Every structure is written in C-alpha cells, then in structure tokens.
Amino acid sequence: MTSETDATTDSASTSTDGVSADAAAGGLSSRHPNFGRITAGDAGDSALAAALQKVLDGAWSESRAETRAALTPELLNPLGLTMEEQRDHTLEQLQRLADSGMPKLGFRAEDGGTGDTGAALTSFEMLGHLDLSVMVKAGVQWGLFGGAIANLGDDATRQKYLPDVMSLKLLGCFAMTEIGQGSDVQNLETTATFDNATGEFVVNTPTPSAEKAYIGNAGRDGRLAATFAQLITIEDGEEQHHGVHCLLVPIRDEAGNTLPGVTTTDHGHKGGLLGVDNGRIWFDNVRVPREALLNRFGSVDEQGRYSSPIESVGARFFTMLGTLIRGRVSVGAASGASARTALALAVRYALVRRQFEHPETGRGIPLLEYREHQRRLMPRVARAYAYACAQNAIVAELAEFEKDPDAFDEVRRREMETHAAGIKATVTAFANDTLTEARLACGGAGFMAENMLTEMRKDCDVFSTFEGDNVVLTQLVGKELMGAYAAEFGNMDQLETVGFAINTVADVVQEKVRASTLWQKVVDAVTDREHTDFLDRGNQLEILVDREEHLLETVARRLRKAQGEDASAAFKVFNSAQDHLLAAGRAHMDSWVFARFAEAVDECEDPEAKKLLGTLCDLYVLDIIDGDKGWFLEHNRLTTERTKAATAAYNRLCTKLAGQARTLVDGFAVPEFVFAVPMLNGGGVDKPGEPAGL
Template sequence: MRTEALRELLDGRWAELRRDSLDLLGKLAPVHDLPREEYRAWVLEQLHALAAGGHPLIGFPTEYGGKGDVGGSVVAFEVLGFGDLSLMVKAGVQWGLFGGAVQALGTEEHHARYLPGIMGLDLPGCFAMTETGHGSDVQHLRTTATYDPAAQEFVVHTPDAAARKDYIGNAARDGRLAVVFAQLVTGGEEHGVHALVVPIRDGSGAAMPGVTIEDCGPKAGLNGVDNGRLTFDHVRVPRSALLNRYGDVAPDGTYSSPVEGRGRRFFTMLGTLVRGRISVAGGAGSATKKALAIAIRYGDRRRQFTRPDTGAEVVVLDYLAHQRRLLPALAQTYALHFAQEELVSALHDVSDDRGQRELESRAAGLKAVATWHATHTIQACREACGGAGYLAENLIAGLKADTDVFTTFEGDNTVLLQLVAKGLLTSYRDHVGDLDPWGMARFVADQAVGVVIERTAARALIDRLVSGSSDALLDRGWQVRQFEDRERHVLEGLARRLRRASPENAFDVFNAAQDHVLHAARAHVDRVVLEAFVAALERGTDPEVTALLGKVCDLYALSVIEADRAWFLEHGRLTPQRAKAVSQAVNELCGQLRPHARDLVDAFGIPEPWLAAPIAG
C-alpha cells in the first residue's frame, strides 16, 4: 500500500500518461551484447514500435495528428530512460530535436510538409548544430547558408574542417533530412545563425550530391545511436528550406525578422528548443532511478561478513557505510524528481517572455545538476554492487557508459551553470541597481545588519540544540533558510567581485571568479530543488507517505549542507560542533530510512523486464 501511495505522488500531473508510457515500454523486449550494426538496426526497429504505439504524437500539434501535450511529451521521454538509453536518445533526436526544431522554428508550410512524416518515422532526420570547432559557442558556428537570388536558393557550405557538423545523431545510418544551423548570408550581409532543412540522403540511402557523411565510430556508450559527421560542399536547397519563423528572406534577398537585434533573435530561437535540455534532465533522472533500484535490491539481500554476537552474516544494506553510499543519493533523486515535475509544468504553461527566460535558466541549472548526479550516483551504485556491478548482465555498467555523455550534450554542464549565474546577476542588478556610491553604502549596511540577524538566528539554533532540542536540524524552516541564505550571500559576494570589472579587464575579472560563479549557480539550483520537494510534501494526502517523504527531504537537505559544510563553517552558519551534529543527523536518517529503501525504489514503477539484472531478482 505504501509503495502505491508513493507512486501516486511521484506520478504527479501526468500520471495517466506516465503509466500508459510505462505500459508501452514494458511491451518492448531488452537485448544485450549485440554487434554495433545489429544494435543500431534493433534500435530503429524499436523506434518504429514506439511510433506505432503513438509515442511521438504526444507533443506535436493536433492539426497534424498530434495531441498537443508539450509537457506530456517530456514525461513520455523520461519514461524511456527506464529502458534502453540508445532508444531513448534516438527517439529524442528524431522527435525532440529534429521534429522539435521544425515545429518551433518553422511555419505552417513546414509543419504541413514535414511533421506527419516525422511523427510516423517516414522522414528520419538529424539535428545538425554542433561543429567540430564550436560546441557550446553556437552563436559563432562557421557553416554558411548564402542566398542566391538568381536561383532563389541557399548554398549551404562547410568552409573548413572545424566547421564540420559533428556527433550528429541519426546521421551515420538512418537520417534522410537534417535541420542544419548555419550563418545566414544574403546580399553580402550576415544575419546570424538560422536553421534550414537540408536533404542528406536520397530514397536509396545514398548521400546527396555535395554531402559527405562519416560515421563517428564506436563510442563509450550509446552505440545503438548512429552518430555521424556531415560536411557540405556548396549544397543548394530552395528558399523554402529556411525555417523562417524568426527570420525570412524574400525572393529578391531582402532579410526580415519579427525580432529586432541579432543577439536577441539568436537567443529567442534557441529558447524555443529548451524542451531538449529539460528532456535530458528527465532521462538522466530515470537512469539514476534504475541504477538505484538495482543496487538497493541487491544490497537488501547480499550478505557479507558476520556479526560477532550471533555469527549471522549481515545484509550489506544494514551497514551504515553502504547506506551512506546509496540513501542520500536516493533522497536527492526524489528531490530532483519533484523539481523536474515543476520544470515540465513550467514548460507546458509558459506564456510570456519573462516566464520563458526563467524557464531557460531553470532548465539549464537542473540539467547540469541532474546529469552530474546521474554520473556520480551510477558510479556509487556500481561500487556498491562490487564485482557484480561490473558485469554487463547486471545493467549498471551499461547505464554508466550510456549516461556519461549527458553531462556535455544539450549543453556542457559547466557552461550551463555559468548561464544560470549570469541570469542571477542580471536579476540582482535589476533589483539592486548599478550600485552608485550611495547605493553601495546602503547595500553594505544592509549586509552588516543581515549578518547580525543571521548569526543571531544561528545562535538561537545552537541554544536549542544545546538545551536538548535534538530535532532542531530537522526544522524545515531552518533548512530552507540555510539554503536561501547561502544562495543570497554567495551571489552578493560574486556581485561585489564583478563590480570591479571595466571594459578593459571584464574577461579577466569574470574568469578569475569562475569558482564563485559556479558556486552561486549551484546554490541557486539546490534551493530551487529543496523548495520543489517541500511543495510536493504539501500536496501529499497520505499521512504515512508524507511522514516518510519528510524524512527523505530531511536527508536531502542535510546531505547538501554536509557536502558544503566548509562554506557554512567559514561563514559562521554552523559551529564545528553543529557541523558534527549535521553528519550525525544524516547517519540517523539513513538508519531510519533503511527499512523503507525497497519501497522507495519500487515506487518508481520501473517495468520488471527492464530490471532483469540477476542481482536485482
């Protein structure tokens, strides 16, 4: 009963769709150890099965046969993360990146021409943005699309080796079309990066004239995805190939756009593609849940060493060290699940520019934190399963290999956190102003008062602890205040450092503050995640489940504080004694949650065929 009640809360807003997607995934049969070409063929076959089952229809417009449920499409993608990750990524390339770009950047003409074939998989395609020499720096891609008014065609060209499109999913084997991002040139003037639909193969599978296709070859993981390289040698496409929602070229070569300014237009275009970044965070979360489910099931029955008092062998999950490996990670996985649910709802409901900017920032931060969490947690699960975790049949090694790239695709995590921090600084500037001398004096005075108040509050907490109130660390209000205070203090300190910058040394000042920048962004995301968990607790209707998840939330909050306790100590938020108390509270929470660990992972609802690891039986 507890597992089902937990699952109902986890399923959230798209509960019915989530379960329907799980049912569809459960009908697909896992395979293991196929040679690369056979594996790719199997993934394409399963992709057709998803298409037949209606998976791609969820997020596309109703007028073209879809269901118009943008948030639901991300949830359905997340569910695929419980299965084969090559299949999940290839589905994301076809319907999320390729189809999503046509939908977001194209107009009705493009929608009518392409979307039915994209949904039905009759038009397999690619998303050709990344170049060998430019990954994160999309604004300075070197591929060109030069308009020829006499022929009313664009000439797509790769000017040098660094401009080759690289790591492009679906390119090496199956793609027929590519949405190619290139610098648009007309009348001798550049108008920035735009996207065009470019055929790369004919109906027989041969490369189109002027298109060179190479296979990226074996990768560390995701070898069911046919990543390739694309080079264009003056390839001509009609004027209608331009996805022209945000920038159009008239027959005579005149350029027009509803968005003023090259920079603003670029970020507006990229902002429409935020669904891919959100989807990666969700897929990483599902892979993390799967690894935890396997490791905790194994730890719940694997025995090692004996108790001296009874001589009985001990289940390894009864060891505190083993709990420490897995249960704080499980708590963070729950926290990220609820933050992801809020993010998907924001994507589904966003309706104005301000909401879009907030969505993009939150998506960047959550994607970075969720994918790093996946990498660290899956490694911990591998180690927690010993040699058995290293065997391919037990699935964790495959999860480790397949998710490793998540930290760098759809945005390098370090770059994404820089974007989050820059957004925070912009908001801070808008709130505080330019900090003229009078404003700066007022700001410093406010800070001094704030420090007194904060340390007084910390002193009051210590007094409560000393007086025997051992549950003070579990006070939800105190936990939230610690997260808020850390975020505010780190951001204010960063703003002071960057205020020293001038046009001449701006890069050097910002570069020297990179550690501070990343800390500010991470503190912000941690606070957002904790607040999402607290909001989920408030939605709970089952007292037993709410109480259990309250302990999970406590473990998440105190684990974060423990991990950054150097900061809390350095800034007077914790004394050395209280820092020790935080670690002791984490230990106690691990012990209290240990009997519920199996319920907590079973509530993820992962189809049993996709948990068919011998150690998870």
C-alpha cells in the first residue's frame, strides 16, 4: 500500500547553478524521507499540514475555525437545477448565513453588527471554497449594498435599513455600472436632480447608454437599489453638477412588483453564477425624498444647496470609491479560495490517477510522478500560498484602517487602495488560470460537472471583470506608481500624469523601505554581499525589485516625452506606453506579494513548516523568472546560462515539492466533504485488479 518510488532521478546530482539538490529542496530531504517521493494515495503529514494551515489562517484563525465548522455540503454548487431552482437554493443558503449571524461581523456595533472587518472578510473568503453563487449574492447583499449604506449613509439611514439588510428582510442592489459606462464609472449618465419645489430628488435614465446593467439582485430579488448617479442641484437659477453620488431608490414592492417609473429586466442565463439574478434597471423620473441621498461626502439642504467636506469632484469620487474597497478585497480572496479548492482536487487526483506502466515495476504511474504534471501543479500551489499570505496582509491593513482611519495618512491609505486593486487583479487572474489548469490536469474526469471543476471555472470567470476589470485595475496600480492619482486624484489628465512621472522611482523605493522591517533586513543583506543564488532571499528580492524599477524608470522616461504636448499628443504617448505601464504594475505586485509571503515565512514558528514555506517562496520567485525569462534575457539581467540554471532549479523544486503535495494542499484546509466527488472515490481511477500504491 505504501511502497514508494523515487520520482527525482536527477535530484541527487549537484545542480548546474551551484545549488545542491538538498539546498534546492530547502534542506528538507535529509529530515523528510518522503520529500520528493510520490506516494500514491498518500495521506500527507497531518501535523505539518496543520502548521501550514495556521500560517494561511493568519490573524483571524478563530473566526475561520467558526466559519469552517459552519460550512456544510448544502453550500456546494447544486448540479442539474433549473435557473429558478438554483436561485431559490442560493437565496435559502443566504438566509441560513443571515440566521447564523455571520453578516453582522461586517457591520459596526452602533449599526447592529458585531464589527469585525477581518472576521467578516475571511468568512466571505471561505465561502469561495464552495459555491461562488452564494459568495457573490452574499457579497452583493452585505458587502456592496449593505456596504454602501454603512459607509456612505448617515446615522438615521443606517439605523433605518441595516438591521433588515443583515437579516435579509430587505434585499438590495448596488447599481453602479451602466451599459455605456462600465470601467469609466466617473462618467456614468444617470441623473439625480434636486427639485427645489418639492424637496425631492428626481432619478432618471436620460439615454439608452445610461441603463443600469449586470446588476446583482436586480433580476428578481432586489427591493431597494443603491443607485449611483450624477448629482445636480439648481442654485441661483443655474444647474450645478457635483459628480457621482449614491441614492437609495426603491425598485420593487414587498411582493416583488416593479414600482411605477422603474423598469427592470432579467439577464437570465449567464456564463456562470446561475444562482445570482443579475438584471437591468431604468428610471423614468422616479422621485425619492431628500433623505435618500447617502450623504457622507455630499449633502443637499432643504433650500436645495449642495455642500461637501471635499471640494474637488474627482477627489470626492475617489474618496467615496475608496470606502467601498471591501468588495474588491472579498472578490480577490474568494477567488483565491476557489483556486485552492481546485488545486486540492487536482493534486489528490494526481496522486491516485495512474497512466502508463512504470518500466521497473510494471505498475501504473501516478500522474504526479510526471515532471510535466509537477510543473503544472506545484508552481500554482506555491502561488496559492503566496497570494493567501498577501491577501491576509491586505485584510489586516483594511481592518486596521476601518478601526482607526485617522492612523492612516493619505499616502498609506492610497497604498492600501492600490494594493487592494492590484491583489484583486492578480489573484482573480491566477484563479482563472488555475481552475483551467486543474480541470485539464484531471483529464476527462475534470470535465464531468460532478467533479466540480467545470462549475467552479464557469463561476469564477467573471471575477476578472467585476469589482473592477483586471486590466483597468492593473493600470491603476501602474498609474499610482507613476505618481498619478496623487494630489488631484482622478482629476488628473494624461498631461498631468506625465508630469507626475518624474519622481517615480524614488517614491517606489521609499515605499518599499517603509513597508516592513523584514524588507529592510533583506535590503541590507543585498547591499552587504554579492548574491547570485536563485534560492537566496536577498538575491530574489534584488531580481524582482530590479525588474520593477527598470520598468518604472523606462516607462517614466517614455511618458516624459509627452510633456509640453497637447492633450491629444499626450494621449498618444500614454497609449503607446500602456503595455509598458501594465508590465510595471504587474511587476510591482509580484514584488509586493513576494514581500508579504517572505514576511509570513519569517514569522512562522514551526521549523518544518517554515522550511517548507521557504521552498514554496523559492518556487514562487522561480515561477516569475520562468514566466518572464524573455524580459530578463532581453534586458541583460540574466545570461542564457543563468536562465537555464533557473529552469533546472525550477524543475527540481517542482519535483521536491510534489513529494509533499498532499500535505501542502491539506494545509489549505478545504472542507473534507468537498472531496466526496466521484473521481476521488473509485470513479475509474484504479485499473481493475491493480493494488493501491506503487
């Protein structure tokens, strides 16, 4: 049953880059006889898995344990239901969550909640292990709709609505996107004009492109819509435009009938998330009281006069959006959980599924013994660990901010917002890539809906689009690094962005030095001695930071050429450098994630888990180098000998970590009932008469 074969035929040799195989394995092979060996049906090392789980659970381990205990098979995506049945099922699960009190975690005590942002975000994240329809509908209801009221509403409004939002007595929408304006939210067209004569706002869809589209809960269940519109007042006989604001507009009565002046339609079947009712909304001069305006950043008095604590329209808009980043953080986190579930399924399958006979034993070879299979799964396992640690860091930052906003100066707050955007784009892209690779890695079984991967893949797809399209968010990271988004926030045009580019590199370096004491420790180590070893943390830092800084410096130089040009010429320069700017944004996120992962490794108290995590961190960096080899060669950062050595080290680490694969995915702590899928329970895995094990 437990007989083994050594899968690492080249692991005993000394590597070409001067790194011994044992060092490449983080020194683990001497203490772990199974390290680098594939054992079919391996049950993993439960103590080590528990130590790894502790690192991933992070600061909110208690609330994660509570949520984990509450996760049941009903929260899995049910198969074979009609769209209406699945929507009913999803709504039932939401009611169960509401009854359990979980949504209260995300709301302040004075609003009837229990006020623990970190616990709320990590609970949402864990829903991502199971049915993403439930996670998304919960996110729309409590994160977006409830979040808009909680963050933008005054005391009276919060007290009026939030208890019913939490209990699910009142279902609502977050109606921001319009069919004509998706990513360009600042220019949406819906209007909310104050009528001085009646003291009401008139909410209107003035053009076909102002139709609210794709809105969660708008297709069927929503009663009240947090509606984003251009706020207009008439002061001294003149129209005054104050930019985008949010108003609560009733769209249906309690029985579900659409209200006068409101039109809704149902988007029906989508490419996934069948349990969520997305729809369109139009307003035909719908009147709502003055109190419908969520007035934290702008209010209108009884005389129809507008006032705001923030003067600039652009700054006001971005400050308002900044208060709503929780949704973005949740989406990244849940997609990461979904990727971890997929990897756990694919790794378990790869340990029991055999293809082709071993020449020595004549027995079937477990998939994970193949080098290519190791290369497909293990770097993604490493990234899953890295992103989970980075996600924990952003959750901790947001929780601290919500507890004490005054402790954050503008620079720190903007950094948090930038990293929330960047991590959302990074992790949702990773999740989509991983779900596809995990499905392919399970062959035909992976394509059977009963084995979960196809449904998860369909549901996760749109995570790259909503809560900010990934390209647009990555560009935002790049622009922030360029110094854009500064001072005038979103008011900055292309020319101003170019002007700000000049101080780029110094800003970035300063930001890194500020980031953590660990970072400083590693920076000191790099300047102290010469490093060339790919497995040296200091050298890894140097490789990643050098790439980021080079990309930033060169894009800044390109953008600077546009100074003095008119807006049209400046746009041309900016647009021709867009791919460059995006590459800089991605490079920044790679090194930011690396820093957060390295910190988590540094803080791990269990020595064996720490070693294993250190090896995962090495593979994370080597995966980046492998993926961007062309850049490192083109820019003379690495010679061909060095990139070949990096590939050799990469392969060795994949093989070494494959020997611990089951333990590594057990560290994800995906609920065990997820693995009751046919492909892992005798569904054609073993050939008749073939004994288990090698």
